[in-house]
Amino acid sequence: MYNKIKLTLISLLSVVLISSASFGRDLVITFDDMNPGPKAAFENAIAQFQKENPDINVIANNGDREEHKAAIRNFLIADAPDVTSWYPGNRMRPFVKAGLFEDVSDVWDANNFHEDLAAIKPTMTIGGKQWGVPYSYYQWGVYYRKDIFDENGLSEPTNWAEFKEVCAKLKSKGIAPITIGTKYLWTAAGVFDYINLRTNGYKVHNDLTAGKIKYTDPRIRKTFEYWAELVNAGYFLENHSSMSWQDAVVPFANGEAAMYVMGNFSVDAYKNAGLTYDQIDFFPFPEITPGVPRAEEAPADAFFIPTKAKNKSDAKKWLAFVARPDVQTEWNKTIGQLPINSKAKVADDKFIKQGFETLNSAAGLAQFYDRDAVAEMAAAGMEGFQEFMMKPERLDKILKRLDKIQAKVYK
């Protein structure tokens, strides 16, 4: 009996020793952005990390974003990498709940992240613990064709009335005021979020996405009424439901549309479509209800460690690495987004600088509808938004349906 215990202990010990033997340990990092800018930034960071850690053999995988969203559910269970990219907020909740993401509060403790990443901390936290480390976030707002505005004597609107005036003027000139592509649904959610944030404020919006307020609540109805003003006047691009957001860049680029409610990642696409910085500019979404503190959408992208990872200690090194100020500065400069570390330098780009100011002065940061709301609610909600944009007269039916789903999902 005693010998058996000894044998077991010895075997256990040897297994532990062998598995932590450090000769060129493998570190598998899975990423999900193949767009040129982010891909390059990721590869540069990997190269730098590899240089700083010659004893680690870094294996970097980069794949299509849509594939990644489907695959993650499988690979977290079997064949898990050591690090994977994913999204915070409610997007990480199912995995945290199922015990598939590793608690990395220790990384936050060891690297002073609680202070340096204070703005983004709430979205990485569930149950008082941190479950991942973000590497970037970006502002949303209204990108517009400055040259078209100038041609028509328009200036940046600061409130709802001015915004509608600008739209009316553009429409009268045969230009679609707002371009949008809702084939993949989330773009409509961006519009909803902003109108709701500006109509009702941060708290009400969060209560809605947390399932505490119904969709048929008069305050939410008001949001849709404002939205309807734009839809009914035909201020959105036609046929948006068969276009992806990239498709919707085409009319923006060739002057058929003048404004785009988008995130800063879209700037790369505008540049690729041939627009120059002289032609495009940005303004935060205008005020609707006077006096409501301005909250902004600032979705973050992050890295997580699967609990089934084999090399967690090195994985934590990567997490600490990506949030380092110098790495943050470089990475976000390449992808045109904002560093999550307050000690990092913001790139000298007009949009990033403006985004930085916009977010720093915001009263609250929302994470985007599909991360703030639970998955099934998000799917139904976004379909509802798309349907509303195409058939605004169905508002009642849509809101009732969303309530029904909300009751089911949030029970």
Added chain:
Amino acid sequence: MFPKPIHAFPNKYQLIYKIALPFVLIIWLLPLIAIFLTSVRSAADINTGNVFGWPSQFLLIENYSEVFRRSKAILYLKNSFLITIPTVLLSVSLACLAGYALAIYRFRWSLPLFFIFVAGNFIPFQILMIPVRDMSVSTGLYNTISGQVLFHAAFQTGFCTFFMRNFIKALPFELIESGRIEGVSEAKIFLYIVVPLVRPALAALAVLIFTFVWNDFFWATVLTQGESVKPITAGVRSLNGQYVNNWHLVSAASLCAAIPPVVMFFLMQKHFIAGLTLGSVKQ
């Protein structure tokens, strides 16, 4: 023959028919022609919205080599071959064995088993999705070539067995009987008498299964993750995501994905067509 042979009509109608043929063919293949034109287009054309008009430049070599250079198309194609060929070999062999058993031997279970294979061929495969995925994950076959091969082979067995059984049943039974009378073992009867006779059916089946498995999209997405073992059909979808608005590249990749089954088809037309009729001719 039906309809009335064209030669029996006056020359005028013959001419009309001969002109109508290529005309109708072009309309029929219009989508394909369009995608081919798009694949040789330049990026400038796409950005200015000239996606379906006559291309301003013909960049056949450039576009296709760019697809191979910039993306993992070669890997995907290799994976498709690695998945499809073993599947074909495996399922055709299994079916040949099973079809022989169901065709030649009279036993109580032969008809029910046959029906189970037939029914299994027609089920909506979505009902298999979750259990098969879970099984692949728990047996470590998830995201492997062999995992995909084993599944496809198993699933196609239904159709193949149905096909081979019908074909073998149509063979003259005297051959088997004479073999038995001479004391030849069952295995030898199968290998040396029956198999050579069913070679055309095996060829037809092989071509069909090649096409079905090569063109599969659903299971490629369910059973793989990442790039390493992804076949070309799923690869086209991710190229579409990777190169949104690069229609010329995605078209080129799509056509590359379509080429092997097409080549197979042209090479083995007779077999292909024989396979598709599911032995209905023999009924």
Added chain:
Amino acid sequence: MQQTTSFDENKKIYSKNKLVFAPWYFLLPAIFFFLIYVIIPIFQSVWISFYEWDGLGEAEWVGFANYIELLDDEYFYTSLKNNFIWLILYLLAVPIGLFIALFLNQVVFGIRFYKSLFFFPFVISQVVVGLIFSWFYNPNFGLLASIFLSFGLEPIAILSDEDLVTYGIIFAGLWPQIAYCMILYLTGLSNVSKDLMEAARLDGAKGLKMLWHVVLPQLRPATFISVVVTVIGALRSFDMVAIMTEGGPYGSSNVLAYYMYETALSEYGFRLGYGSAIATVLFFIMLVYIGYFLWRLYKNEREL
């Protein structure tokens, strides 16, 4: 006196019962594979439909709750309706396939070349077909839009219109399916009895009458197979919907096969139990057709 050893006895038993054992040896590998990958998973899926499970954590037994929820789910009814539309319209492939087969059933120079090329669409993956047609329908640069414009009409965005989208996808799906039916009929036509045709011609039968009374009855096997495969294809359609619209706009082009995937394994779908329930419903619907097919097959077998 002959003493048979037990070895000899066993051999005798075996050779007497050879014909009983042999089929099983041949069948075992195929049965094994089929059982593991097809038969058992069907039962597993039905079993999962009685649970609420997100695929990650624990499964929770809910009995028939998923099915009761389905009854109240408007997306389910939309999918059901769309499946029904698919069923009806997809069957158009059969007569159109016949028509093209008749058109091509001549002996002219190069007709084999034409027949092969007409068959092309079937050989291409449905994913590629879906992509081709999405571009075709694109309201900004699609070929269809150009055709509308050339007639002076405003282009319709078919894939954006909740009423037209399913028809648009079915139209795309018909392309390969027509090719398939065409080949079945071409082969059938080449086996039509010449004697019967001659006799009918002598009786003065021509054109449509000939087709209806003499030719079509002989094409019955081809028609049977075409209809069966088309029905199965219509109910199974996944690839096209996935590529062209992902079930949109706002779920209006959804079909059961895709809805099942959406609820169980898609980006915002974490409900494997519910998805399995949908798959089970689809399975039972198809079982009706499979049953019919098997019954016909059985009758056939009995006649042989």
